[in-house]
Amino acid sequence: MCDSVIMAASPQMPVAVPSRGQQDAAVAQALEIARESPDGAQDPTVSKILEQALSNIWAKVQAQPSSYVMTRDEFAVFNFFQNRFTGNATAIMARRRYWDHARA
Numbered sequence: 001m002c003d004s005v006i007m008a009a010s011p012q013m014p015v016a017v018p019s020r021g022q023q024d025a026a027v028a029q030a031l032e033i034a035r036e037s038p039d040g041a042q043d044p045t046v047s048k049i050l051e052q053a054l055s056n057i058w059a060k061v062q063a064q065p066s067s068y069v070m071t072r073d074e075f076a077v078f079n080f081f082q083n084r085f086t087g088n089a090t091a092i093m094a095r096r097r098y099w100d101h102a103r104a
Contacts, residue, residue, distance in 0.1 A: 026074060027053045031076060053077045061094045067100045080094060 030049040034041040041047060057074045070078060075098045078091075085091035 027077060028073065031080060034080065050077060050080070054081050063092060065090050066093065068097070070096065070098045070100075 026049055029054075030046045033043065033046050034050060041050070053074075054077055057070060057078055060074075061068050061070070074094075078085075078094070082091075082095075
């Protein structure tokens with residue numbers, strides 16, 4: 001059994017859970033599709049992957065609003081949805097921390 005399979009409540013029904021690397025690859029691929037195609041972001045699978053990624057990133061930012069520094073990949077997703085955060089002070093500071101850290 002590979003390491004990306006976790007046993008469910010019933011030992012007879014294994015549930016495949018993507019590894020962190022697989023999740024990161026799926027997010028990167030979904031972001032590329034959304035950027036490259038006018039209809040890409042409307043695809044339900046692409047949308048679901050990106051929305052979940054954004055939700056996870058935003059939760060991290062909100063948990064540490066004055067100190068969390070997004071990774072390059074997190075920032076790419078966050079930046080894709082930047083219009084949602086127009087005027088949001090927490091988002092503005094998160095972007096600033098990313099760029100300050102990236103330049104360091």
